[in-house]
Amino acid sequence: MVTNQRRASIITWTLRLLGAAICLFGVPMAIGGVMLAGVGGSWYFLLMGAVMTASGVLIARRRVAGAWLYGAAFAATIVWALGDAGFAFWPLVSRLVALAVLATAVAALYPLLAPRGRRVAWGGAAVLVAALVATGIYAFMPVPIVAAQGPAPRLAVTQKGPQENWTAWANDDRGTRFARLTQITKDNVSRLTPAWTAHTGDVAVSDGFGAEDQNTPLQVGDTLYVCTPFNRVIALDVDSGRRKWRFDPNSTVPGWQRCRSLGYHQAAAAPSGEVCRQRLFVTTGDARLIAIDAADGRPCPGFGNNGQVDLKVDMGLIEPGYYTQTAAPLVAGDLVIVGGRIADNVSTGLAGGVVRAYDVASGDLRWAWDPGNPAITRRPPPGQSYTRATPNVWAGMAYDATLGLVYLPTGNTTPDFFGATRTARDNMWNSSVVALDVATGRPRWRFQAVHRDLWDFDMPAQPLLYDIPDGRGGTLPALVQVTKQGQIFLLNRATGRPIAPVAERRVPRGLIPEEVYSPTQPFSSMPSIGTERLTEADMWGATPIDQMLCRIAFRRMRYDGAFTPPGVKRTLQFPGSLGGMNWGSVSIDMTTGYMLVNDMRIGLWNELVPRAKMPAGPASGTEMGVSTMTGTPYGSRRDRFVSVAGIPCQKPPYGTMTAIDLAARKVAWQVPLGTVRDTGPFGIKMHLPIPIGMPTLGGALTTESGLVFFAGTQDYYLRALDSATGRELWKGRLPVGSGGSPMTYRSPRTGKQYVVVTAGGARQSPDRGDYVIAYALP
Structure with a gap:
């Protein structure tokens, strides 16, 4: 039996614990509120923190006024939250849920006072519990950001016949990622199950430099061809996953472990009998282009030097890992064309961004495009090299055989965040789409998406080549280029002129005295994705405290919207240089004319550091952190704009899938993509399938049956969406996350359609693997 004294003691300590819990929120909010108000931010946190602290103290002292004070403050918070965030669900969760839990405890324990x-x-506690339960239930419900309105268009597919092979990274050289296969449909996709699983034996351990499995396999006949992060090529049986052969190029480059796909060419007749009539092209981290026989994986003896071409020839001095291949070789007719990635932000004067075309049979150099010297059309003069430190082409290229044009998405002259050392030709070719004559390698036209790029806004994605209605019963030969800054440019691919109007708008000016800034930047009239200008009210957090800390960080940075230039004061870049859109490019549903675009929405902070204040140490090859930028007056620091819990500081979603009707030039639907099941605060997995929309990396696959397949989320799933609405129809659990893009084929032996994805680990996940998984109907 509990005595009155014991009961009084329990009540006292219960109220003291409740008061302490309220103060645990109130004191930091009051202190942070002072800091936020001091940088021109909202006064709410200061006032609420002070009131909560007073309330907690009063409750701990068993004063009924403490409960009334907290109740009044919570009611005022509801009014403030609605005024600050409107009725948007996740912003209200950030502002109200934690405080509502405390309000529930205050109401439930009020009789003790x-x-x-x-x-x-x-009764009040019951209402709050009901509201919290409803919030919890709603948090698990997938809700479109833009809901589909009415039925999708129905178009006749112009692609001839059903698909027989998948012979290019994007299935074709036009970047469509569309498969004319219909065995797996919206009605039966829910029955997909793993048909076989293979292991490559190569596990890339992500180190921030480039160690990732980002492969899309090729399929020809009864063989699937996979390249691993170590540039090894493995041939698998399409129906069983049984290994046929394995080729090892013995690539040894520190850090760089990545192979996105292969090139494929089939000759009408092989130069030496049947050897290498079907050949695969693989590039390596140590800058070689290798041709191997698709039948047995042996190097093609007539190609280059015993099957390989050294891409370092004529490049001058190359530090290991500073010139690497990141995209699949483009096979354009009888040419195989390669660009190259130049390490970002390490130094001026690194290797150049020359693009070269080689004969598919002999490996002889047919032409070269040197952005720094138009006089060089093949090899440079003896004793010289291709122009150093020119814009490079690290993303996938596209090819139009009818027009005889190859389309190059160009990157930025390194270092990315300081441009005063660049030449006029650098500024001309930077961050552009360039069309080259496939026969000569000479430029036909260019379109620049960023002038004097200081943000690492490389053109990161393979262009999409697709014919769109011209409004007069015909079509226009279009090129669609997605960008890191979330913009989409729609161009005439024959001329480079915009089909969707592009306007030059004034942008913020920087304060670095040595720098030359462009006063304007091009803005497309096409729908943009994740490009809204952030305000303090857009800051987010799991609790009001980390939301407040994000508000303080936001207020302390310079941010003037899109294209805020870097400076010695920390600046915010949104979208960040990771995207927006990235290397996964887009896919097109030819049955509707919808273009499918996945994105990530992660801001970055950036600051230039005067050379005298730079910390000593070696050059950084990682995407985040300190970069030396040797040869300029500054180094740099940058990182993701995230809270103390590691959550992006702006409100969700952080990744979406968007369908854009190219004929109407509007968003048809948009849905958040990915859940927090396999990630969470401080890197701790939440194991909750809450569809908040997480950053994506990789590409989508579309099929004639109206499906969109995607695997590049932070949670470990391959998903199938309805291409007409964005509704999730199926998801298959993967053993680890995927950074690859799915592909599909129909077995020539069994007639069965498979969807294949590689799973080596999601970008920010420590979980790694070496899986190749094929899904099919039972």
Whole structure:
């Protein structure tokens, strides 16, 4: 039996714990509120923190006024939250849920302070519990950001016949990622199950430099061809996953472990009998282009030097890992064309961004495009090299055989965040789409998406070549280029002129005295994705405290919207240089004319560091952190704009899938993509399938049956969406996350359609693997 003294002691300590919990929120909010108000931010946190602290102290001292004070403050918070965030769900969760939990405890324990108010207090607690339960249920419900309105268009597919092979990274050289296969449909996709699983034996351990499995396999006949992060090529049986052969190029480059796909060419007749009539092209981290026989994996003896071409020839001095291949070789007719990645932000004067075309049979150099010297059309003069430190082409290229044009998405002259050392030709070719004559390698036209790029806004994605209605019953030969800055440019691929109007708008000016800034930047009239200008009210957090800390960080940075230039004061870049859109490019549903675009929405902070204040140490090859930028007056620091819990500081979603109707030039639908099941605060997995929309990396696959397959989320799933609405129809659990893009084929032996994805690990996940998984109907 509990004595009165014991009961009084329990009540006292219960109220003290409740008061302490309220103060645990109130004191940091008051202190942070002072800091936020001091940088011109909202006064709410200061006032609420002070009131909560007073309330907590009063409750701990068993004063009924403490409960009334907290109740009044919470009611005021509801009014403030609605005014600050409107009725948007996730912003209100950030502002209200944690405080509502405390309000529930105050109401439930109110009778310990004033027994006569038991019924009203418990009624209030019941209402709060019901609201929290409803919030919890709603948090698990997938809700479109833009809902599909009415039925999708129905178009006749112009692609001839059903698909027989998948012979290019994007299935074709036009970047469509569309498969004319219909065995797996919206009605039966829910029955997909793993048909076989293979292991490559190569596990890339992500180190921030480039160790990732980002492969899309090729398929020809009864063989699937996979390249691993170590540039090894493995041939698998399409129906069983049984290994046929394995080729090892013995690539040894520190850090760089990545192979996105292969090139494929089939000759009408092989130069030496049947050897290498079907050949695969693989590039390596140590800058070699290798041709191997698709039949047995042996190097093609007539190609280059015993099957390989050294891409370092004529490049001058190359530090290991500073010139690497990141995209699949483009096979354009009888040419195989390669660009190259130049390490970002390490130094001026690194290797150049020359693009070269080689004969598919002999490996002889047919032409070269040197952005720094138009006089060089093949090899440079003896004793010289291709122009150093020119814009490079690290993303996938596209090819139009009818027009005889190859389309190059160009990157930025390194270092990315300081441009005063660049030449006029650098500024001309930077961050552009360039069309080259496939026969000569000479430029036909260019379109620049960023002038004097200081943000690492490389053109990161393979262009999409697709014919769109011209409004007069015909079509226009279009090129669609997605960008890191979330913009989409729609161009005439024959001329480079915009089909969707592009306007030059004034942008913020920087304060670095040595720098030359472009006063304007091009803005497309096409729908943009994740490009809204952030305000303090857009800051987010799991609790009001980390939301407040993000608000303070936001207010302390310079941010003037899109294209805020870097400076010695920390600046915010949104979208960040990771995207927006990245290397996964887009896919097109030819049955509707919808273009499918996945994105990530992660801001970055950036600051230039005067050379005298740079920390000593070696050059950084990682995407985040300190970069030396040797040869300029500054180094740089940058990182993701995230809270103390590692959550992006702006409100969700952080990744979406968007369908854009190219004929109407509008968003048809948009849905958040990915859940927090396999990630969470401080890197701790939440194991909750809450569809908040997480950063994506990789590409989508579309099929004639109206499906969109995607695997590049932070949670470990391959998903199938309805291409007409964005509704999730199926998801298959992967053993680890995927950074690859799915592909599909129909077995020539069994007639069965498979969807294949590689799973080596999601970008920010420590979980790694070496899986190749094929899904099919039972």
